[in-house]
Amino acid sequence: MSDMIFEARQVSSLRRGVFGAGQVSSLRRGGFGKKTFKLEEISFRLPRGYIMGLIGKNGAGKTSFFDCIMDEKKRYSGEMLLEGRSIHENHLQMLDKTGFVSEKNEFMELRTAAQNARMLGRFYSSFDMELFKGMMERCRVSSGKTLGKMSRGETVKFQLAFAVAHRPKLYLMDEATAGMDPVFRIDFYRILHELLKDGDCGIILSTHIDEEIEKQLDYVGILEEGRLVSFGENVPV
Amino acid sequence: MIREKERQIRQETREEQAQQRRRLREFDKELFSYTGQIAWLLPGLFSFVVLGLMCIPVQEAGSGDSYPGIVTFLSGVWIPFCVLQPYVNVTDTFERPKNNRNRTYDKLKYLPVSRKQYISVRMGYLFRYLWKLTLAGVAVQCIFAAVDLGRAEPVNVVYAVGVLLFVPMAAGWIQLRTGG
Numbered sequence: 001m002s003d004m005i006f007e008a009r010q011v012s013s014l015r016r017g018v019f020g021a022g023q024v025s026s027l028r029r030g031g032f033g034k035k036t037f038k039l040e041e042i043s044f045r046l047p048r049g050y051i052m053g054l055i056g057k058n059g060a061g062k063t064s065f066f067d068c069i070m071d072e073k074k075r076y077s078g079e080m081l082l083e084g085r086s087i088h089e090n091h092l093q094m095l096d097k098t099g100f101v102s103e104k105n106e107f108m109e110l111r112t113a114a115q116n117a118r119m120l121g122r123f124y125s126s127f128d129m130e131l132f133k134g135m136m137e138r139c140r141v142s143s144g145k146t147l148g149k150m151s152r153g154e155t156v157k158f159q160l161a162f163a164v165a166h167r168p169k170l171y172l173m174d175e176a177t178a179g180m181d182p183v184f185r186i187d188f189y190r191i192l193h194e195l196l197k198d199g200d201c202g203i204i205l206s207t208h209i210d211e212e213i214e215k216q217l218d219y220v221g222i223l224e225e226g227r228l229v230s231f232g233e234n235v236p237v
Numbered sequence: 238m239i240r241e242k243e244r245q246i247r248q249e250t251r252e253e254q255a256q257q258r259r260r261l262r263e264f265d266k267e268l269f270s271y272t273g274q275i276a277w278l279l280p281g282l283f284s285f286v287v288l289g290l291m292c293i294p295v296q297e298a299g300s301g302d303s304y305p306g307i308v309t310f311l312s313g314v315w316i317p318f319c320v321l322q323p324y325v326n327v328t329d330t331f332e333r334p335k336n337n338r339n340r341t342y343d344k345l346k347y348l349p350v351s352r353k354q355y356i357s358v359r360m361g362y363l364f365r366y367l368w369k370l371t372l373a374g375v376a377v378q379c380i381f382a383a384v385d386l387g388r389a390e391p392v393n394v395v396y397a398v399g400v401l402l403f404v405p406m407a408a409g410w411i412q413l414r415t416g417g
Binding site: 107 | 253257263267268271317327343344345347349352
């Protein structure tokens with residue numbers, strides 16, 4: 001088994017050329033002068049048992065990077081590996097091993113948290129309903145609450161519980177702590193460190209919060225206009 | 238040795254796909270209990286009208302009636318729409334979706350569900366409904382052609398199969414590819 005939980009090798013997002021004339025990785029501008037965004041040559045390695053933070057301004061490419069990982073179609077050049085295996089060779093198995101916490105991750109808003117977990121959890125090979133309920137209790141959110149009536153913070157807690165319940169190897173968290181109350185944020189990181197304790201998974205999260213960057217992250221990658229300008233161990237100043 | 242390994246991989250893939258289809262059907266069953274309370278009524282109503290229109294043999298279409306167009310519209314647009322509606326959106330069938338956030342596939346997008354299997358399972362529901370309707374339609378069309386014109390011709394069968402099976406299947410596929 002590979003020591004690296006996740007590896008990105010020269011990942012550049014692909015954009016369609018003018019009039020859809022094939023995919024051109026070096027294109028900076030789309031057709032008719034419309035500015036398009038792309039990731040460029042992102043490379044890093046995340047060992048098992050660590051949290052990596054993706055940091056950057058709004059529009060730096062954090063969400064686009066997560067999209068590249070989660071999208072069923074391969075829309076990038078280069079390679080991304082989960083536990084040493086290409087994530088797009090068998091994307092479904094990769095999704096089975098990935099827990100995604102993001103605003104983009106939609107659930108059924110008219111159903112309760114428990115109904116969502118029961119209906120959607122069946123697609124994972126090892127979804128544990130008891131673990132889900134336990135996590136919801138720990139996050140102090142009722143499993144019987146309708147998702148549409150939850151606050152943003154509660155939705156993130158639900159998503160965290162849903163992700164934890166299928167025991168993924170890689171957690172991807174896009175701005176998960178934004179809008180979270182400070183008391184729960186401490187507990188949130190405690191939960192993440194507990195998940196990492198057995199050293200069998202890794203976490204990539206994007207954040208803007210200075211305190212988290214200083215204290216909670218093991219590795220930090222800085223994104224600027226789609227480029228990873230810096231990556232390394234987080235050394236608190 | 239390599240062939241053996243390839244065979245094993247193919248077998249595993251097939252098993253995985255079968256398991257995924259089973260999971261999707263279980264999911265749909267539960268989804269239908271929320272979204273399809275009266276949805277089953279609509280395809281039945283439209284099918285009744287379509288079968289009524291099938292009583293007119295296609296040979297009589299040249300007389301200026303626009304009934305084949307009505308049949309094609311009903312079977313090609315409304316029947317697949319009504320059959321698939323409880324599965325395409327997560328809201329109740331007759332609840333007007335406020336935005337695109339109600340599409341079922343969007344809820345499954347980041348889960349281990351392949352779009353190919355998602356479409357294939359739903360096309361299965363449509364086919365299961367349509368083959369029975371087609372058989373009934375072919376029978377009605379041939380019987381009335383035999384009564385009106387003295388004989389049933391291959392064109393009656395081709396017409397019934399075309400508008401009751403191929404057109405709705407194609408429309409359903411387009412609906413699932415574009416909006417489902």
